Amino acid sequence: MTNSMQEADKSNVILITGTNTTWNHPVFGGMIKKAVKEKGVKLIVVDPRDIGLAKLADIHMKQNPGSDNAWLMGLQHIIVKNDWHNKEFIKERTEGWDDYVKSLEFYTPEKVEEISGISKEQLFEAAKLYATAGRGAIFYAMGITQHSHGVDNVMACSNLQMILGNYGVEGTGVNPLRGQNNVQGACDMGGLPNVFSGYQPVANEDARKKFADAWGCKLEDMDDKVGQTVTTMVQNAGASIKGLYIVGENPMMSDPNQTHAKHQMEKLDFIVVQDIFLTETAQIADVVLPAAAFAEKYGTISNTERRVQYTNKALNPPGDAKHDHVIVAEIAKRMGCKDFPETVEALWAEIRKLTPSYAGISHERLQKLPGLRWPCPTEEHPGTPVLHGGKFSRGLGLLKAIEYKPSAEYPSKEYPLVLTTGRLLQHYHTGSMTRRSKVLEGIMPSGMIEINVNDAAKLNIKDGERVKVSSPRGSIEITALVTKKIKEGIVFIPFHFAESAANILTNDALDPVAKIPEYKVCSCKVEKIVKNL
Structure with a gap:
């Protein structure tokens, strides 16, 4: 999230899309309700279902699934045509305007109505409210991202906020509500195929050298190629992927096209599952490593608003279950890896040393505070609740020309x-x-x-x-x-x-x-x- 959940009542208008917030993020859903009921914040909900927040919405648009980039760009078409955009912000803080504006020509209200099922009158009403109310915040979740054009959907959200100047100020921003309690922390720590911790690209030689030196490796042994995602690993099982070490994931239930996914998993030579329960995936594993649950270990969790929080251990893990990092350290030791960090404290020291955005976040500070939001580069730094106040991470924000792409599959006579x-x-x-x-x-x-x-x-x-x-x-x-x-x-x-x-x-x-x-x-x-x- 560029902003924080506590800022909901600082907004003048909130756009909720791709998230059934009161079900999937119920604590934050309560914050939205309070902001609307007690502070008079305007609310626009875009969802094909009558979700809980739709009852409080000033406008509820029911879009056809898969049409999000169309209605998002359609809002922008109306905003620019009616001169409601923030010209000063666009001039000083963005680039790509000419190509972007040209791409808006496709998204007429009539075309958007044809694609999305949202009437042109309701689209205009939503555009006017969102553009003229003042500070606007977007909150979205997997209903925006889990598409064959999910990246375009997110870029369309970013475009909307840039043309209105809704960045760098409380009560604004583009705010994804992440799907798990520490998925933000996993990404921050390099749990993505293209980056080290702190989103330092594996393709960058300076970044590779930094981590090679820290880990006692040769630079030439540090792969500069982007790795595979969970879905492509399963697709390539039995070919480029011979085995999987699965930690806290249940692909035998969570992957799409399960019949095919199961067939692919059967091609693997070896499967290790590290989890707290015998999941559907653990049941087909060659080796199962019992892990400790969250209350059985201590360390940190980074939530959806980039807030790093310290968690204390409440009780010991049962039986042979161990903390995840202890299991990994034991395996590393048996594989001949020397000086592998074995304690939470040693791991955290390495994280702070190698990850600039976490450098100022110590366990001592976290134990005294309700968390710190990165970037927090020094121990004197208070943390950063709002991103992009002076500039974007790339300098100027890129207004993206987005070509409409339909979903990969639509109703047919057989499947209507x-x-x-x-x-x-x-x-x-x-x-x-x-x-x-x-x-x-x-x-x-x-x-x-x-x-x-x-x-x-x-x-x-x-x-x-x-x-x-x-x-x-x-x-x-x-x-x-x-x-x-x-x-x-x-x-x-x-x-x-x-x-x-x-x-x-x-x-x-x-x-x-x-x-x-x-x-x-x-x-x-x-x-x-x-x-x-």
Whole structure:
């Protein structure tokens, strides 16, 4: 996030899209509710379902799944045409204006209505409110990123904020709500195939030399090639990938096109899984290494607003379970690696030494404070709640000309509905933890498919009946939830439930840049299951 969650009440208007915030980020969802109800912050929600925040919205636009770059650029078309853009900010802090403006010509209100299903009148109303209200903040999640054009969607959000000058000030910014509690920290530490910690590129020779010197390696032994993402690793299993060491991940449930993913995993010579429970993936592993849960270890967590927080250990891990870093250090030792950091303190010292944005964040400071937000380059630095105050990390912000790209798969005669997937309030990701909770499992023990009342009537499906859902990749059986809360022609399935695994249906088409799968759009059909008497 460029800004922080606590700034929600500093905004004049908030745009929520691609996130069912009150379900998936309920604490922050409460902050949004409070800002709207008590501070009078205006709210625009863009979602094909009647999510919780839609009830409070000044404007709720129900877009067709996969049309986000169209309606986002359509807003900008209207803003520029009506002279509501921030000319001073654009002139002083951005580049690429000419190509960008030319690209807006495609996104007329009429064209956007055709693509997105959002009426040109409602699009104009939203553009006017967002552009003229004052400080505007965008909050989004996987509903924006998990597309075959997810990078373009994010760039469209950035474009919108730049042309309005919504950067570097409280209550503004582009703010992704990350999908897991420490996924920000994992990325910060180089858990991406193209960077070292602190987003230092592996292709940069100076960065490689810095890490080679710290780790006692030769520069020529430091690979300068970008590695593979989780999805491409599975795609290349049995070819360039012979084995996988999987830590805290459950690809046998979370990867798209599950039948194909399972087939690929079977090609591997060797699988190691390090996790706190025997997940679906751990069940097919050659070796399972039991890890400690969050309350059984100490260290740091970096959350979605870049806030680094210290966590204390509450109890010892059960049985043979160990802290993740202890397991990795033990393996490194057995492989002959000398001087591998074995304690949290030693690891943190290395992180601070090699990662400029974390250099000023000590455990001692964190134990006295409610966290520090990077960049924090020195121990005297207070942290950085708001990014891009004086300039962008690249200098001038790039206004990106975005060409409209449709999703990889759309409805057909055989598969006439659009499936989108997501999470419920009661469960988390593949259910590895939450489905072991008697309370949560008692509230929501099984999956369901949300289907519009009109679609259900056409298919003679009643609420609570069992249905078969099929896509070009496979089929599942699940219970129907007939509702008016989802747009006609669209169905929704949560992906927590192995017995009705949504990812058997989803498409493994990838964004060409980020390699993110298209979990949010695929074609499907729904059929009533008729019992034989």
